[in-house]
Amino acid sequence: PPFRKIANLLQSDNSLNDVSRVVGTITQVQKGGFYLRDETASTFVYAAGDDIFPAGSRVEVEGFATVAPFRPILRAGRVRLIDKGEKPTALLLKGGLEIQPKLHNALVSIDCEFLAVREGSQETVLQCRRGNTYFEAWLPKFDRILNELKPRDTLRLTGVYEVTTTHPIPRIEWANGFKINLAGPDAISIVKRAPWWTLNRLLWALGIAVAAISLILVWTNLLRKRVAIQTKIISRQVEHSAIKDERQRIARELHDTLEQDLTGLSMQLENALDEIGELNEPANRSLSLVHRMLQRSRLEAHASVSDLRNPQLLMRPMAEAMKESLEEKARETGVHLDFLVEGEPRVLRSTTQNHFLRIAREALNNAHRHGKASRVHCLLAYTEEGVTLKFEDNGSGFDTSLPTPAGHFGLTGMRERANKIHARFSLNSSPGNGTKIEVHMPYTSPEAGIRERKLP
Structure with a gap:
């Protein structure tokens, strides 16, 4: 049979029944045959197992050209080894x-x-x-x-x-x-090798970094807030400590000077009254009035010193502070005290709370000193409109239509304190029927604002 080039297989002068002979180099062995290459092209050769030689072998193939996609293939009838060479270069x-x-x-x-x-x-x-x-x-x-x-x-x-x-x-x-x-x-x-930084890993790393930065920012913000809170607390503690020390100093000064001087003046007036006696009635009346005024001033000074030395009393809820203060006064005087609280307590301004405490103590003091009461009922009521203090005793009472006796300043002081907090003060009393006092302050009062508790 004639020799043909791979590129010329199945040309017009060669039919499917003609035997073709091709010489070339095996480029790759595959199941069922091998790929053959000459200087013109490459094709696949179907061959039996004994006719398959390793890649690089130069062989002569006799067989029939067969139509196949894109290029004819050979069905080998005989494969003859010409020589064995090096593996072909791709x-x-x-x-x-x-x-x-x-x-x-x-x-x-x-x-x-x-x-x-x-x-x-x-x-x-x-x-x-x-x-x-x-x-x-x-x-x-x-x-x-x-x-x-x-x-x-x-x-x-x-x-x-x-x-x-x-x-x-x-x-x-x-x-x-x-x-x-x-x-x-x-x-x-x-x-x-593939780079370690794949897109997925990069996205994961970016996600972790963003999460870590977010956590750090959140932690930093929380830490900053915590430091600000602690700084504020420390500043308040330092401020409160300084105020407490100053209050203690003022209390000592008032006790050692003003209160002692008032006590001395009161004793001197008592001696003067004993010496004058009834020889000079006008002078006796004037000195008695001065003596009562000094007594009142001394009691007020004593109460102020007590408040200065016990600032925590005003820092607590008013109901607790009032109950403690009145129970202490009741034990001193021997008066039986009934103290009740109604409604949901509100936190009032410390100065307003101080006025309510002073009014309550003054009412109890008057019930004991002037009314000779043995039992006192005190009600502190919180409503939607405001706060009300009601005080009732079983003392001797008095005629409210008569002028206030000279030297009696308790009722006047209570009215003045009620006016300072824009509260309504009412008094009801008659001889033999005890005394009733009511103080009502609406929450609309400018002195009733709910504020943070501070030392007055």
Whole structure:
């Protein structure tokens, strides 16, 4: 039979029944045959096992040319070894990967990025990319190399270039893809490992960094707020400590000077009254009035000193402070005290609370000193409109239509304190029926604002 070039198989002067003889080099051995290359082109040769020689062997093939997609193939009747040579060199594809039909069945090498693997029934398919071109590489099932591959590894694949098409008729002009047929895992080499910083890992790292920064910012903000709160608390403590020390100093000064002087003046007036006696009635009346005024001033000074030395009394809720203050006074005087609280207590301004405490103590003091009462009922009521203090005793009472006796300043002081907090003061008493006092301050009063407790 005549010798033919691979590119000239199945030309017009050669029918399917003619035996062709081709000489070439085996480029790759595959199941059922091998790929053969001469100086014009490459093709696939179907051959029996005894007629298959290793890649690089130069052989003479006699057989029948058969129609196949894109290029005829040979069905070998006889394969004769001419000589054994070195493994053939593959054509390295560079630049872009446009479809090259002339390379159909040629041995090529290509550098690409490994994306994923797909397992078929009898083959393993590697999905690869180079630039914007995606293609597949087919090889028989092997696990050895596949276990080493990681997505985004850079691979060099050496195999047979095969043109493909999605058109039902495989014509060269309709070719729209290609694949690489690999002989085995040795046709795959890892050029460069995938970078550790993948997109997913980068997103995870950015997410962790953002979360960490957010936590740090939140922690810093909380710490700043905590430091501000602690600083404010320390400042208040220092301020309260300084105020407490100053109050103690003023209390000592008042006790050692004003209160002692008032006590001395009171004793001197008592001696003067004893000496004058009834010899000079006008002078006796004047000195008695002065003596009562001094007594009143001394009691007020004593109460002021007591308040200065016990500032915590005004820092507590008014109901607790009032109950403690009145119970102490009741124990001193022997008066039985009934103290009740109604409604939800409100926190009043400390100066307002001080006026209520002073009014309550003065009412109890008057009930004991002037009314000779044995029992006192005190009610502190909180309503939606305001706060009310009601005081009732079983003392002797008095005629409210008569002028206030000279030297009696208790009622006047209570009215003045009620006026200072814009409260309504009412008094009801008659001889033999005790005394009733009521002080009502609406929450609309400018002195009734609910504020943070401070030392007065």
